[in-house]
Amino acid sequence: AQSVWGYDSDNGPERWHENYPLAKGDKQSPIEINSKDVQHDSSLSAWHASYDPGAAKTILNNGRTCRVVFDDTFDRSVLRGGPLSGAYRLRQLHLHWGSCDQHGSEHVIDGVKYAAELHMVHWNPKHGNFAGALKQPDGVAVVGIFLKVSKIENIKTKGKEAPFLHFDPSILFPKSRDYWTYHGSFTTPPCEECITWILLREPIEVSSDQMAKLRSLSKNSENEPVSPLVDNWRPPQPLKGRIVRASFK
Numbered sequence: 611a612q613s614v615w616g617y618d619s620d621n622g623p624e625r626w627h628e629n630y631p632l633a634k635g636d637k638q639s640p641i642e643i644n645s646k647d648v649q650h651d652s653s654l655s656a657w658h659a660s661y662d663p664g665a666a667k668t669i670l671n672n673g674r675t676c677r678v679v680f681d682d683t684f685d686r687s688v689l690r691g692g693p694l695s696g697a698y699r700l701r702q703l704h705l706h707w708g709s710c711d712q713h714g715s716e717h718v719i720d721g722v723k724y725a726a727e728l729h730m731v732h733w734n735p736k737h738g739n740f741a742g743a744l745k746q747p748d749g750v751a752v753v754g755i756f757l758k759v760s761k762i763e764n765i766k767t768k769g770k771e772a773p774f775l776h777f778d779p780s781i782l783f784p785k786s787r788d789y790w791t792y793h794g795s796f797t798t799p800p801c802e803e804c805i806t807w808i809l810l811r812e813p814i815e816v817s818s819d820q821m822a823k824l825r826s827l828s829k830n831s832e833n834e835p836v837s838p839l840v841d842n843w844r845p846p847q848p849l850k851g852r853i854v855r856a857s858f859k
């Protein structure tokens with residue numbers, strides 16, 4: 611149905627603005643990053659994540675992505691440093707991926723589309739709760755990690771959820787902490803422009819089998835016709851003069 615947004619031709623990124631006007635804002639995400647246009651900022655400090663594996667709760671297929679949610683009722687798993695002031699609470703992580711290894715990431719780096727992009731979504735507790743943080747320019751911080759292919763069960767269909775305990779998401783971080791940062795938006799409706807993006811330069815490697823697991827997820831519910839959950843990525847949006855800063859030379 612046209613009313614519910616998605617990634618198909620009748621409800622996809624080109625039509626989101628019809629129901630979500632923020633989608634045509636001046637600080638939208640994702641963007642294309644050209645290494646030659648980024649500015650090294652030596653004043654940018656290192657970011658630090660201190661995550662409690664005990665905060666991991668469930669893994670969910672919501673028909674649009676595969677999401678792991680964490681207990682964010684107190685400062686249990688937090689991200690600090692880098693471009694951020696204060697500690698941001700980890701709320702959830704999810705992925706965007708393609709129908710083949712040649713595309714799937716949302717941000718595009720020097721023309722390179724990765725097979726997938728992992729987002730770790732954190733919010734600023736000074737704004738009370740996640741909904742309040744969405745209305746603030748410093749409300750949310752998302753760590754984006756690119757997945758490239760060199761190699762998940764029983765959450766096959768939309769709505770399926772399973773316990774996902776004792777998981778420390780910092781194991782997903784690549785070796786290097788080098789990052790790009792810029793101010794942007796949610797890459798899904800309502801597309802609020804509340805995100806400080808921290809994009810890690812070094813991709814992590816996953817196997818084709820792992821990508822096949824992601825692509826084996828369905829966006830339909832259990833007793834509906836099978837519809838593969840793939841290509842849940844928004845294409846790059848206009849930079850509109852924004853500066854992308856790099857933590858590295």
Ligand SMILES: O=C1NC(=O)[C@@H](c2ccccc2)S1
Nearest residue numbers: 704729731752795796797798
């Ligand atoms: O970076 C982003 N990726 C998404 O799917 C958006 C989102 C949507 C809902 C909750 C958290 C983040 S914002």
Ligand SMILES: [Zn+2]
Nearest residue numbers: 704706729797
């Ligand atoms: Zn995302």
